[in-house]
Amino acid sequence: MQIETTINGKKITLEVANDELLSDALRAKGYLSIRQGCDTSCCGLCTVWIDGKPTLSCSTLAFRVRDKQITTIEGVAQQAEEFAQVLVAEGAEQCGFCSPGFIMTVLAMKHELKNPTEQEIIHYLTGNLCRCTGYMGQLRAIKKYLGGA
Amino acid sequence: MKYVGKGLPKLDGIRIATGQPVYTEDLTPANTLVVKILRSPHAFARIKTIDTSQAAALEGVACVLTHQDVPKVRFTLAGQSYPEPSPYDRYILDEIVRYVGDEVAIIAAVDEKTAIRAMALVKVDYEVFDPVLDFETAAEHPSVVHPEADLACNIDIGLQQEKNIVCSHINEVGDVEQELAQCDVVVEETYYIQAQAHAMMETYRAVSYLDHTGRLVVTSSTQIPFHVRRQLARALQLPASRIRVIKPRIGGGFGGKQTGCVEVFAALVTQKTGQPAKIVLDRRETFTSTTSRHAMRLKVRIGADKEGFIRALDIEGLSDTGAYGEHAPTVFWVVGEKTLPLYNKTRAVRYHGQVVYTNKMPAGALRGYGATQGTFALECAVNKLAEKLNLDPAELRLKNLIKEGETALAYHGKRLGSSTLHQCIEKGKELIGWQEKYPRKEMGNNKVRAVGMAVTMQGSGIAGIDTASAEIRLNDDGSYTLLLGSTDMGTGSDTILAQMAAEVLETTLDQIVVYAADTDISPFDPGSYASSTTYVTGMAVVKAAQDVKSRIIQQGANFLETTVEEVTFDGQLLHAGDKSMTLEKLAELSILGSGKLQLVGHGTYGSNVSPPPYVAGFAEVEVDQETGKTTLLDYVAVVDCGTVINPTLARIQVEGGIVQGIGLALYEDVKYDTKGTLLTNSFMQYKIPCRKDIGNIRVAFEESHEPTGPFGAKSIGEVVINTPAPAIAHAVYNAVGVSVTKLPITPEKVFMGMQK
Numbered sequence: 001m002q003i004e005t006t007i008n009g010k011k012i013t014l015e016v017a018n019d020e021l022l023s024d025a026l027r028a029k030g031y032l033s034i035r036q037g038c039d040t041s042c043c044g045l046c047t048v049w050i051d052g053k054p055t056l057s058c059s060t061l062a063f064r065v066r067d068k069q070i071t072t073i074e075g076v077a078q079q080a081e082e083f084a085q086v087l088v089a090e091g092a093e094q095c096g097f098c099s100p101g102f103i104m105t106v107l108a109m110k111h112e113l114k115n116p117t118e119q120e121i122i123h124y125l126t127g128n129l130c131r132c133t134g135y136m137g138q139l140r141a142i143k144k145y146l147g148g149a
Numbered sequence: 150m151k152y153v154g155k156g157l158p159k160l161d162g163i164r165i166a167t168g169q170p171v172y173t174e175d176l177t178p179a180n181t182l183v184v185k186i187l188r189s190p191h192a193f194a195r196i197k198t199i200d201t202s203q204a205a206a207l208e209g210v211a212c213v214l215t216h217q218d219v220p221k222v223r224f225t226l227a228g229q230s231y232p233e234p235s236p237y238d239r240y241i242l243d244e245i246v247r248y249v250g251d252e253v254a255i256i257a258a259v260d261e262k263t264a265i266r267a268m269a270l271v272k273v274d275y276e277v278f279d280p281v282l283d284f285e286t287a288a289e290h291p292s293v294v295h296p297e298a299d300l301a302c303n304i305d306i307g308l309q310q311e312k313n314i315v316c317s318h319i320n321e322v323g324d325v326e327q328e329l330a331q332c333d334v335v336v337e338e339t340y341y342i343q344a345q346a347h348a349m350m351e352t353y354r355a356v357s358y359l360d361h362t363g364r365l366v367v368t369s370s371t372q373i374p375f376h377v378r379r380q381l382a383r384a385l386q387l388p389a390s391r392i393r394v395i396k397p398r399i400g401g402g403f404g405g406k407q408t409g410c411v412e413v414f415a416a417l418v419t420q421k422t423g424q425p426a427k428i429v430l431d432r433r434e435t436f437t438s439t440t441s442r443h444a445m446r447l448k449v450r451i452g453a454d455k456e457g458f459i460r461a462l463d464i465e466g467l468s469d470t471g472a473y474g475e476h477a478p479t480v481f482w483v484v485g486e487k488t489l490p491l492y493n494k495t496r497a498v499r500y501h502g503q504v505v506y507t508n509k510m511p512a513g514a515l516r517g518y519g520a521t522q523g524t525f526a527l528e529c530a531v532n533k534l535a536e537k538l539n540l541d542p543a544e545l546r547l548k549n550l551i552k553e554g555e556t557a558l559a560y561h562g563k564r565l566g567s568s569t570l571h572q573c574i575e576k577g578k579e580l581i582g583w584q585e586k587y588p589r590k591e592m593g594n595n596k597v598r599a600v601g602m603a604v605t606m607q608g609s610g611i612a613g614i615d616t617a618s619a620e621i622r623l624n625d626d627g628s629y630t631l632l633l634g635s636t637d638m639g640t641g642s643d644t645i646l647a648q649m650a651a652e653v654l655e656t657t658l659d660q661i662v663v664y665a666a667d668t669d670i671s672p673f674d675p676g677s678y679a680s681s682t683t684y685v686t687g688m689a690v691v692k693a694a695q696d697v698k699s700r701i702i703q704q705g706a707n708f709l710e711t712t713v714e715e716v717t718f719d720g721q722l723l724h725a726g727d728k729s730m731t732l733e734k735l736a737e738l739s740i741l742g743s744g745k746l747q748l749v750g751h752g753t754y755g756s757n758v759s760p761p762p763y764v765a766g767f768a769e770v771e772v773d774q775e776t777g778k779t780t781l782l783d784y785v786a787v788v789d790c791g792t793v794i795n796p797t798l799a800r801i802q803v804e805g806g807i808v809q810g811i812g813l814a815l816y817e818d819v820k821y822d823t824k825g826t827l828l829t830n831s832f833m834q835y836k837i838p839c840r841k842d843i844g845n846i847r848v849a850f851e852e853s854h855e856p857t858g859p860f861g862a863k864s865i866g867e868v869v870i871n872t873p874a875p876a877i878a879h880a881v882y883n884a885v886g887v888s889v890t891k892l893p894i895t896p897e898k899v900f901m902g903m904q905k
């Protein structure tokens with residue numbers, strides 16, 4: 001079926017199958033920052049924003065985004081890079097495979113929470129798994145980023 | 150030093166962090182076939198008949214391949230240097246399937262949906278056998294997992310096929326039984342370590358196609374491009390020169406990608422159809438049909454005299470390699486290699502036992518590679534010994550651990566080059582607050598806090614075997630290209646190798662282009678495993694940089710019409726008396742002008758020692774006595790990795806390894822049903838640590854200087870995963886008196902233990 005949707009600010013007509021997942025549809029459209037790390041909605045790698053809210057694109061049927069605003073990391077490149085600079089200074093992007101989803105959640109948190117405590121940060125990001133870094137460096141980066149922003 | 154020792158950001162950091170298309174799947178050409186694998190539902194069976202006609206007839210299906218379509222040459226998927234020590238025990242597809250998830254047929258179609266539809270149309274009739282599911286009785290089981298006559302080994306590993314024994318091993322120095330009999334105190338315990346999953350975020354994947362000359366090109370998320378090329382050559386019966394393996398960015402490996410889990414399936418499809426093909430395993434397949442850590446049972450006997458000197462150590466091992474023997478002998482040997490030399494006041498040491506085949510998912514390489522298993526068993530036993538001797542466990546260690554310049558029975562006279570392990574222990578005690586906190590403190594509300602500790606060693610590369618090369622080219626604009634075959638899987642090795650080159654060449658990092666890894670272009674490197682990249686490849690890079698530097702000076706002398714002795718080179722300018730020349734000019738003249746010589750430096754390095762890095766790990770836990778739940782509050786890891794080349798990246802390596810070790814210790818349970826199906830096959834059932842599960846982690850370095858390493862460096866990648874399990878087990882014991890000997894340490898085990 002055809003749906004109208006907005007991706008990173010651009011109106012787009014998507015041809016999607018009934019059972020197609022948003023993650024697959026986005027990758028097929030060339031948004032290759034979308035990664036998948038699981039098939040049980042556990043890892044957060046596929047996180048995008050739908051109407052500004054961080055959402056698992058692997059658990060969203062593509063046709064459900066009709067008339068919605070989708071944002072991928074490509075659509076917030078500048079903000080993403082600002083945070084990535086801090087993250088990279090901490091060395092907290094190892095393989096980087098989890099990073100786009102993680103960064104999308106961090107940026108959403110920044111919009112949503114004012115001066116979050118460490119516990120609130122950890123809670124907000126619980127659904128973003130990372131097997132490489134051990135999370136501590138990511139936390140240091142977030143604190144620096146929020147502190148300096 | 151200008152570059153070595155600096156916490157510089159990774160060269161690829163910003164690009165990978167912001168989601169650029171630089172990983173294997175992102176590089177798929179258009180019109181690539183999608184490869185799916187039909188897998189065995191049985192743990193052990195023979196394919197009586199397999200009918201692919203309907204599946205093959207489906208529109209969009211390019212091929213359906215079965216055991217009838219593959220070369221009858223056995224090979225191993227383990228990525229190891231020649232002669233490969235793992236047994237040649239598999240075909241690409243076999244008539245016999247040996248575990249639930251084993252490959253039955255390869256289906257390639259225009260898209261995933263079609264491939265999945267075709268898979269449902271393949272009809273297989275199985276003759277089901279009684280599977281070997283319990284590794285502790287595998288040697289007596291009437292079923293033989295590998296009865297085939299053409300199973301082969303390059304070296305004698307003690308294979309006894311009819312008893313399901315893939316490897317038997319004994320290493321004894323002195324008379325252990327006699328020494329144990331003379332000890333005043335002996336403790337004995339049996340420990341179990343589970344088949345941990347790597348759970349790297351990027352699952353296994355490869356893309357293959359034929360190039361403009363008809364050669365097979367495989368792009369793969371692999372740690373071992375050169376080994377994969379050799380595997381493919383054997384498996385597909387092609388000359389290695391007809392194969393090119395390219396490694397782009399890798400989304401984590403942890404040893405998993407030291408086994409060629411998927412390349413051969415895509416490559417076979419391309420070989421058969423001439424078309425590009427890609428295989429991407431889903432998470433479930435990654436859990437059920439690749440490899441894991443070797444599950445082991447390790448029985449330790451350790452004895453000491455009244456003064457607290459450890460005099461005898463005996464470890465008897467049994468390892469479960471599952472259905473195929475990838476890394477089976479080597480992982481087993483490493484258990485002993487990385488435990489026996491630690492406590493060197495011993496008069497006799499022994500490590501012995503067997504590795505068995507079972508009808509479960511094959512085991513393979515996983516960060517730690519046997520040392521993790523050995524450390525858990527040994528360090529738990531040492532903590533138990535300390536209690537029996539009424540000694541502080543830190544004191545017992547300080548008294549017994551090997552020091553720099555000393556030897557150990559297992560070293561046969563060789564001396565230890567570098568170690569600050571004793572300082573690591575002192576520092577760790579201070580950081581965790583050992584004096585105040587050991588052993589326990591009641592917190593009220595049924596909660597108890599306690600601390601525990603463990604130490605460990607690993608190696609740096611494989612002594613006498615692994616050899617790596619590096620090349621550095623001076624380009625026409627005065628910049629350099631560093632060609633590597635090692636595989637940065639996120640650790641930042643490309644960056645730290647460039648730091649080393651920059652240090653030698655006295656240039657800036659932006660003047661060095663790092664290229665890795667591509668078997669057509671890179672010099673040979675075994676790949677990144679066995680904690681080898683910093684140490685082995687690092688030395689090759691240093692040598693290559695020195696080589697190109699001396700060629701630059703030679704060329705400078707030619708242009709400046711003087712002798713080499715007269716020329717000084719500061720990285721930018723060459724001087725001789727009052728004459729000078731920029732590097733840029735020298736490069737230009739050499740390549741484009743009158744010099745007529747492109748300057749290239751080569752370095753090849755292999756070491757006959759594998760210098761151990763060390764970690765002292767300290768855990769503070771809180772145990773809830775009502776539920777048995779353990780909360781990790783604080784973990785301190787003090788590390789001796791020699792010179793720290795990049796403190797920022799080294800720290801993250803440590804933190805990441807510690808957390809993976811915490812997963813092994815507390816959360817990552819592996820469960821099979823009675824038919825041999827893995828139940829823990831998703832992140833729902835197999836819990837890796839999330840942010841909430843880890844408490845605080847603190848890392849400190851106690852640098853030593855390794856005389857054989859680049860700038861004094863050793864390794865860091867693996868050693869960091871080893872201490873959490875024994876240190877946490879110790880802390881839990883100190884809290885509630887329950888000694889959990891079977892990982893992971895679940896609330897259930899602790900609670901049940903408290904009821905005894």
Ligand code: FES
Pocket residue numbers: 035036037038039040041042043044045046047056057058059
């Ligand atoms: S891919 Fe894992 S949560 Fe979406």
Ligand code: FES
Pocket residue numbers: 092093094095096097098099129130131132133350400401639
């Ligand atoms: S950096 Fe590799 S999974 Fe997070």
